[in-house]
Amino acid sequence: MELVLWHDGLGSDDDAATDEESAARVLYFFPPRACADQLNVLQLLQGAHAFASSFGAAAADDATHVQLTTMRYCYRRCESHVWIALGVQTRDDDAAACSEAAMEAAVHQLYATFRLFYGSIEARLATHRAGTSGMDVLKQIGASRKLLRKASSRVLQVRDDADSTALHAAHETVESLRVSLAQLEDTSPIHEFRRVCADFFPVFAHALGLDEQVSCFTDLHGLMYYLENKHLQLRFQLLLQSLSTEIPAIVSAAAFVHGQLVWTQLPFEQLTLLYTVLRLREQEGHVRAHPASPTSLWMDQTHTADFSPVWASKQAYAEVSGSPSPLLKRRPSAREYLAEVTNSFKAPSTAVNHGFQCVDGTYALLGAKELWAPAISVNEKTCHLVVWQELVVTSVFVVDASNAAALSLVCGALQDALDGHAHVREASRRTASPPVASVWPFVHMNRMTMGVQLHNLAKLRGKSRDEAVMPLRLTATSVPRPLLDVLNHAHAEIAAHAALLDVCVQTPGDGWVVARRSGSVGRELYAFFDASVETLGDLSKSMTELILHDFESTFM
Numbered sequence: 001m002e003l004v005l006w007h008d009g010l011g012s013d014d015d016a017a018t019d020e021e022s023a024a025r026v027l028y029f030f031p032p033r034a035c036a037d038q039l040n041v042l043q044l045l046q047g048a049h050a051f052a053s054s055f056g057a058a059a060a061d062d063a064t065h066v067q068l069t070t071m072r073y074c075y076r077r078c079e080s081h082v083w084i085a086l087g088v089q090t091r092d093d094d095a096a097a098c099s100e101a102a103m104e105a106a107v108h109q110l111y112a113t114f115r116l117f118y119g120s121i122e123a124r125l126a127t128h129r130a131g132t133s134g135m136d137v138l139k140q141i142g143a144s145r146k147l148l149r150k151a152s153s154r155v156l157q158v159r160d161d162a163d164s165t166a167l168h169a170a171h172e173t174v175e176s177l178r179v180s181l182a183q184l185e186d187t188s189p190i191h192e193f194r195r196v197c198a199d200f201f202p203v204f205a206h207a208l209g210l211d212e213q214v215s216c217f218t219d220l221h222g223l224m225y226y227l228e229n230k231h232l233q234l235r236f237q238l239l240l241q242s243l244s245t246e247i248p249a250i251v252s253a254a255a256f257v258h259g260q261l262v263w264t265q266l267p268f269e270q271l272t273l274l275y276t277v278l279r280l281r282e283q284e285g286h287v288r289a290h291p292a293s294p295t296s297l298w299m300d301q302t303h304t305a306d307f308s309p310v311w312a313s314k315q316a317y318a319e320v321s322g323s324p325s326p327l328l329k330r331r332p333s334a335r336e337y338l339a340e341v342t343n344s345f346k347a348p349s350t351a352v353n354h355g356f357q358c359v360d361g362t363y364a365l366l367g368a369k370e371l372w373a374p375a376i377s378v379n380e381k382t383c384h385l386v387v388w389q390e391l392v393v394t395s396v397f398v399v400d401a402s403n404a405a406a407l408s409l410v411c412g413a414l415q416d417a418l419d420g421h422a423h424v425r426e427a428s429r430r431t432a433s434p435p436v437a438s439v440w441p442f443v444h445m446n447r448m449t450m451g452v453q454l455h456n457l458a459k460l461r462g463k464s465r466d467e468a469v470m471p472l473r474l475t476a477t478s479v480p481r482p483l484l485d486v487l488n489h490a491h492a493e494i495a496a497h498a499a500l501l502d503v504c505v506q507t508p509g510d511g512w513v514v515a516r517r518s519g520s521v522g523r524e525l526y527a528f529f530d531a532s533v534e535t536l537g538d539l540s541k542s543m544t545e546l547i548l549h550d551f552e553s554t555f556m
Contacts, residue, residue, distance in 0.1 A: 009135075017149070216488045
């Protein structure tokens with residue numbers, strides 16, 4: 001996988017420019033490569049876009065796709081002068097496994113999440129600790145490099161002159177420019193920007209599974225909704241709206257029960273991005289070179305046995321490739337399994353979550369541990385995200401706090417209002433266990449699809465201990481390649497035509513894959529039907545019966 005960010009207002013297009021000058025427009029490149037290699041990739045992408053644009057005007061946010069022998073790239077303009085590109089390796093057996101719709105969804109997910117937590121790229125580059133514009137500093141660096149190149153060329157021109165005065169003056173000019181350039185580079189905002197990118201993009205891309213493969217599952221990161229319960233929804237609506245009135249610093253909020261959404265004030269796309277990060281933060285963990293901070297998105301891989309995740313699954317299964325994350329434990333030995341069965345009759349050892357989410361992923365009241373409160377960008381304004389958990393209820397708040405002291409005051413007011421709140425305890429009492437009929441988003445896990453997973457993935461140990469969803473990057477790996485190609489094709493058709501609600505695709509020999517989109521709630525449902533269903537009318541009827549029987553409350 002490759003990820004490239006560049007700014008088309010930086011760098012140099014001069015034919016005599018050095019690689020360093022030309023590659024200055026590269027803001028971030030992962031994995032790190034030599035300057036010449038980065039420049040080759042950048043020139044390829046820019047050349048392909050210029051060639052494609054020569055055939056007609058395209059929308060500013062249209063994505064460009066480049067297919068090479070070993071790499072496939074998807075990139076687009078994400079800001080007025082900033083571009084983002086994602087490249088994935090291609091193999092002989094996955095010609096159809098990486099659709100354009102899936103690649104575009106991955107690029108959008110990467111940029112939209114980065115912008116939510118770190119603000120726009122141009123705004124970050126414009127910020128400078130010395131009070132001047134960071135972009136001005138970057139342009140000054142480019143101009144200084146050009147002057148240094150010309151001064152170095154002047155040294156070569158006069159080095160054979162009989163009079164050494166000109167050579168001495170040229171050397172002094174070169175040395176002066178080098179000192180000036182070094183000082184400018186020390187104050188450049190690009191170093192801090194690349195550090196932020198290095199902390200975010202590699203971990204997030206791995207959590208999404210982009211370093212393994214990009215498929216239609218990349219575009220299926222949806223919210224899990226709690227089963228429709230008007231009494232519960234009204235209770236939380238009243239609670240959150242009253243809190244917003246009492247504490248004006250609350251910008252918006254959302255309430256979850258067992259990690260499933262009940263009610264929200266947040267915009268749908270913003271909440272989806274936040275939910276994905278909260279789930280992946282618990283699911284993946286991260287091995288970092290420096291200690292985690294209250295603003296770090298990812299927590300360390302130091303979970304203990306009593307760690308109780310809210311958003312991710314603690315269900316034990318093995319990954320197909322790579323090392324397992326701390327919550328995805330290997331299948332145990334017979335002795336370990338016997339010990340687990342014996343211990344299951346004892347009192348549970350899992351700690352009860354109570355308080356604000358902390359840097360290490362656990363929950364505690366203020367003062368007990370370091371509060372986790374990452375900054376997020378809401379309408380170009382910096383706010384903070386805080387998460388409160390009590391019993392089975394999780395509340396997510398976006399709060400306006402200009403500094404640490406203001407944030408502490410807001411969290412103190414929230415704790416006073418929420419700790420032991422009657423609405424929370426009553427909701428927890430009414431929902432003491434997850435609903436048996438809760439539905440996983442987008443994928444109907446009946447016996448056939450579970451059989452596909454059990455055949456292609458390590459078997460699940462015992463019964464599910466929670467209602468969390470299997471990570472999509474593992475779900476995609478568990479689906480056989482021919483069937484995954486069919487799913488990719490169906491999703492690409494749905495994504496390409498806004499008015500299309502049904503797509504039926506015949507598999508190579510097993511039957512049909514039917515995709516249906518709900519126009520009212522913006523969801524997609526994919527189901528497999530065997531070859532006994534002969535006509536498209538019968539397929540549509542069978543799909544409707546499936547929705548009415550199993551998905552009426554969540555899909556219609």
